[in-house]
Amino acid sequence: MALFQDISLTPELLLATAIFCIVFYVVKALRTRVPKGLKSPPGPWGWPIIGHMLTLGKNPHLSLTKLSKQYGDVLQIRIGSTPVVVLSGLDTIRQALVKKGDDFKGRPDLYSFTFISDGQSLTFNQDTGPVWVARRRLAMDALKSFSIASDPNLLSSCYLEEHVSKEANHLVSKFQKQMEEVGHFEPVNLVVESVANVIGAMCFGKNFPRKSKEMMSLVKNSNDFAENVSSGNAVDFFPVLRYLPNPALKRFKNFNNKFVLFLQKTVQEHYQDFNKNNIQDITGALFMHTENSKDNSVQIPQEKIVNIVNDLFGAGFDTVTTAISWSLLLLVTRPNVQRKIHRELDTVIGRDRQPRLSDRPQLPYLEAFILETFRYTSFLPFTVPHSTTRDTSLNGFHIPKERCIFINQWQVNHDEKQWEDPFEFRPERFLTDDSTAINKTLSEKVMIFGLGKRRCIGETPAKWEVFLFLAILLHQLEFSVPPGLKVDLTPTYGLTMKPPICKHLQAWPRFSK
Ligand code: HEM
Ligand SMILES: *[C@@H]1O[C@H](CO)[C@@H](O)[C@H](O)[C@H]1NC(C)=O
Ligand SMILES: CC(=O)N[C@H]1CO[C@H](CO)[C@@H](O)[C@@H]1O
Numbered sequence: 001m002a003l004f005q006d007i008s009l010t011p012e013l014l015l016a017t018a019i020f021c022i023v024f025y026v027v028k029a030l031r032t033r034v035p036k037g038l039k040s041p042p043g044p045w046g047w048p049i050i051g052h053m054l055t056l057g058k059n060p061h062l063s064l065t066k067l068s069k070q071y072g073d074v075l076q077i078r079i080g081s082t083p084v085v086v087l088s089g090l091d092t093i094r095q096a097l098v099k100k101g102d103d104f105k106g107r108p109d110l111y112s113f114t115f116i117s118d119g120q121s122l123t124f125n126q127d128t129g130p131v132w133v134a135r136r137r138l139a140m141d142a143l144k145s146f147s148i149a150s151d152p153n154l155l156s157s158c159y160l161e162e163h164v165s166k167e168a169n170h171l172v173s174k175f176q177k178q179m180e181e182v183g184h185f186e187p188v189n190l191v192v193e194s195v196a197n198v199i200g201a202m203c204f205g206k207n208f209p210r211k212s213k214e215m216m217s218l219v220k221n222s223n224d225f226a227e228n229v230s231s232g233n234a235v236d237f238f239p240v241l242r243y244l245p246n247p248a249l250k251r252f253k254n255f256n257n258k259f260v261l262f263l264q265k266t267v268q269e270h271y272q273d274f275n276k277n278n279i280q281d282i283t284g285a286l287f288m289h290t291e292n293s294k295d296n297s298v299q300i301p302q303e304k305i306v307n308i309v310n311d312l313f314g315a316g317f318d319t320v321t322t323a324i325s326w327s328l329l330l331l332v333t334r335p336n337v338q339r340k341i342h343r344e345l346d347t348v349i350g351r352d353r354q355p356r357l358s359d360r361p362q363l364p365y366l367e368a369f370i371l372e373t374f375r376y377t378s379f380l381p382f383t384v385p386h387s388t389t390r391d392t393s394l395n396g397f398h399i400p401k402e403r404c405i406f407i408n409q410w411q412v413n414h415d416e417k418q419w420e421d422p423f424e425f426r427p428e429r430f431l432t433d434d435s436t437a438i439n440k441t442l443s444e445k446v447m448i449f450g451l452g453k454r455r456c457i458g459e460t461p462a463k464w465e466v467f468l469f470l471a472i473l474l475h476q477l478e479f480s481v482p483p484g485l486k487v488d489l490t491p492t493y494g495l496t497m498k499p500p501i502c503k504h505l506q507a508w509p510r511f512s513k
Contacts, residue, residue: 035391038398041076041085043067051078053234059493060232061381061410064088068411074397080237084404087394088411090418090445096394097386097407097452105453106387108404110236112229115256117310120303124229128389134298139308140457142285146202147461161357163201164465167194168472169354175477175507184482186503187328192219192321198465199316203309205281207270214262222318224248224255227494231382231406263310283309315458319380322496323466326377327370329489329499330425331474332481337427338474341366342510345475351511355471357464363471364437368430370466371438374413374448376425379497381410383450412447419445477507 034040044067046052055077057063064086067075073092076085087093096104106128107113113124122135147160156162171194178185196219200208209215228235228248235241235249242249267283274287283306290305331338344365349355360367386405393399414422420429432439449456456462473479481487481504491497 034398038393038396041074041397041399042071043076043078044071046078049080051080051082051237053079053232053237056232060230060406061378061408061493064406064408065411065414068408072395074395074399079232082237082404084232084406085399086406086408088408089415090412090447092395093407093412093447094451096405097450097454100392100394101452103388103390103392104386104405106389106402108385108387108402110233110385110404111239111242112233112236112252115253116229117256117307117314118260120307122308122311123315123384126387130298131300131304134300135304135308136457138286138289138300138305139312142282142289142308143202143312143457143461145285146280146282148464157357159202160198160461160464161468163198164468165354165356165472167197168469170194171469172473172476172507176509179507184504184506186501187505188321188325188498188501189220191324191328192222192317194469195321195324195465196317199313199320201281202316203282203313204266204270205284207266207273207281207283209266214258218255218259218262219317221255222321223494223498224251225259225314226318226496226498227492228252229384230494231385259314260310263307263313267306267309282312312458315456316462318496319458320462320465320469322379322498323370323373323462324469326379326499327373327466327470328479328505329487329502330369330373330376332479332505333487333489334425335480337369337425338479340427341369341474342478345471349471349475355468355475357468359471360464360467361437363467364431364435365427366467366471366474367438368427370463370470371430371443371446372425372427375419375446376413377491377497377499378410378413378448379491380448380495381408381493381497382495383407383409383454384495386454407450409447409450412445476510478510480506480508482506 044052044055047054055063055067056079064077065088067077068086068088073089074085074087076083078084087096107124107126109126110124113119113121113126116124119125122132122139125132148158150158154162156165171190174190174194175185175187178190193216196215197208197210200210200215228251235246270283271287274284276288276291279285279288286306286308289300290302331341344363345355348362349359355363386407388399388401388403388405390401391398392401399405412418416422428435430438430443449459449462481502485504487502488500491499
């Protein structure tokens with residue numbers, strides 16, 4: 001073995017060996033004790049100090065999907081010195097988040113989370129006790145009442161339909177105005193304004209400052225947020241980055257401060273005209289709850305009631321905007337798919353009236369398109385990180401208390417064991433054999449809203465909102481890009497993954513009104 005003969009015991013080699021041994025024993029000593037009959041989750045070898053940070057790279061959802069093929073559904077990596085368990089596979093994730101929901105419902109103590117909503121966020125705060133349960137319930141009830149619940153006093157079927165119809169028609173005009181003036185447009189900046197107005201109206205009614213510069217600049221800079229609360233964000237795992245000059249962290253803190261200030265101001269203005277006999281929006285419902293809070297079994301501290309609106313507003317505009325932005329780019333790059341949606345709208349709705357929420361069951365192809373957009377883009381590649389609330393086990397692996405858990409939704413949506421040709425965009429896959437309805441079994445395999453105790457509370461309103469926006473836009477317009485233009489669909493990694501900015505979208509009226 002010539003190779004080994006050449007290596008003599010130089011001082012360098014001795015030193016290197018010594019360091020290796022020390023690191024090895026320290027790491028070994030830090031390993032948690034594993035109960036009998038269980039194993040530690042497997043994973044690749046990681047560098048001292050940085051762990052698997054380099055392995056994660058720019059697209060952690062892709063690199064962790066690759067690792068899951070080698071190490072399985074429950075694997076462990078280290079980011080810096082923090083161990084992280086990564087879950088893949090729909091069955092394994094269901095087992096954790098649904099069957100063992102209480103064990104996996106926690107949130108880790110991450111540095112970036114402490115800046116969100118003054119550290120009081122329902123979504124990012126570590127609390128999972130009775131106060132969190134009561135806040136989550138209150139948020140769900142208030143959201144439901146002022147989005148999807150039917151209200152006999154309204155002309156539309158519900159608040160959501162009223163607000164979305166109005167904003168979608170505005171959006172059609174905005175697109176057309178851009179077409180007349182410039183001949184093309186960048187859609188996201190126009191979409192985000194419309195979507196913010198919808199959640200703004202649900203949260204604050206008439207008190208939402210629709211046209212204020214402050215509001216617009218906030219919603220248009222939401223990338224400062226989404227790119228920095230992602231799973232595997234370096235600042236969360238390498239404390240040293242907090243003390244070095246860090247412009248991205250500064251922007252993130254700045255965004256959060258402005259966001260809370262803006263919402264506080266809007267809430268205060270709203271309180272001036274609060275009338276408990278005429279509740280018209282989510283904030284009103286929350287004010288009402290603070291008044292009645294003495295009769296409730298679990299006392300939620302006053303300041304933690306009204307700031308629930310921060311979570312709802314924050315979760316409500318970026319996600320839905322991202323869904324609609326991806327949809328538009330997929331439509332212009334797949335004219336055949338767009339044609340099929342147009343045909344369905346013409347057959348079912350015709351041209352004498354607008355699409356409504358109640359048309360949804362009769363528009364299965366549009367529904368299949370939305371599901372395929374969720375699956376194919378998986379624009380929330382991971383859920384918000386979870387953590388274990390106690391020592392637990394999964395698939396025979398021991399997972400200790402307070403272990404940070406990443407849930408790889410992207411992997412679930414591209415799993416070759418579940419999907420035929422997962423990398424092809426094909427809405428038809430979700431239709432039943434006769435193409436008249438959605439295959440429910442298959443649609444339930446798409447994972448983008450999480451599962452179990454932390455499942456998104458906005459899932460139903462979000463799905464309805466995306467549906468109605470797209471139905472109204474596509475009923476009136478045909479979208480395209482100039483012939484020959486290459487549209488880049490490479491996403492930027494983050495909590496929500498966005499497509500690259502495209503300034504060349506075009507929209508053409510389908511019929512004169
Ligand atoms: C297409 C749009 C949306 C998607 C894809 C989405 C997805 C998600 C995901 C993946 C989570 C984290 C689940 C977990 O940690 O396991 C979440 C949490 C949450 N979402 Fe959504 N969401 C959307 C729209 C909305 C809307 C419109 C609202 C409210 C107006 C909302 C409110 C929330 C809240 C409050 C949480 C935190 C729940 C908790 O931590 O207990 N979401 N969402
Ligand atoms: C739904 O899809 C699954 C999997 O492709 C298939 O086995 C099943 O027959 C489909 N159901 C209907 C009603 O088309
Ligand atoms: C650490 C990190 O992900 N920083 C990102 C924060 O967001 C900005 C965009 O607003 C990115 O440029 C940073 O890379």
